Amino acid sequence: MSLSAATTASVMPTEGADRQQAAAVAALLTRHPHAAGGNPTRLLFPDGEQVEVPTQLVDVLRQISAILARGDGLVINALSRELTTTEAAKLLGMSRPTLIRLLDDGAIACHRVGSHRRLFLSDVLAFRGRQMEERRKSYEALMWESDALGFNDDE
Secondary structure, three states, X not given: OOOOOOOEEEEOOOOHHHHHHHHHHHHHHHHOOOOHHHOOXXXXXOOOOEEEOOHHHHHHHHHHHHHHHOOOOEXXXXXXXXXXXXXXXXXXXXXXXXXHHHHHHOOOOXXXXXXXXXXXXXXXXXXXXXXXXXXXXXXXHHHHHHHHOOOOOOO
């Protein structure tokens, strides 16, 4: 399925040779980071035509090939640069009313298009990153406190 024809594409799990090829691609892309030493990654076609692959696309190919190598499927979903409150809430894994409260509190930037609120994808992803970092720090603090109090998983 082409992403230009739809906003979502599914890739089903692969087996056998396809899975081995995906593993080889993942390993190769991991061993050779994009533009290492100033040499960009290039895609070479059988007719000799070649094109430079952007860093972001190399990273996506690395992730996709690793997923397929494990035998898992994946769904690729196109996101606009600008999201509705419903789309942003879904991306953040929260209810729309919770998102609206965050917007009202100024925790996430938004703007209005007519009477509707819109959020830039970059702002939503930055908020998600801050949330994940806060959770990681809280978890680490909890683990340190647990160790200080002498709690042990082995007992």
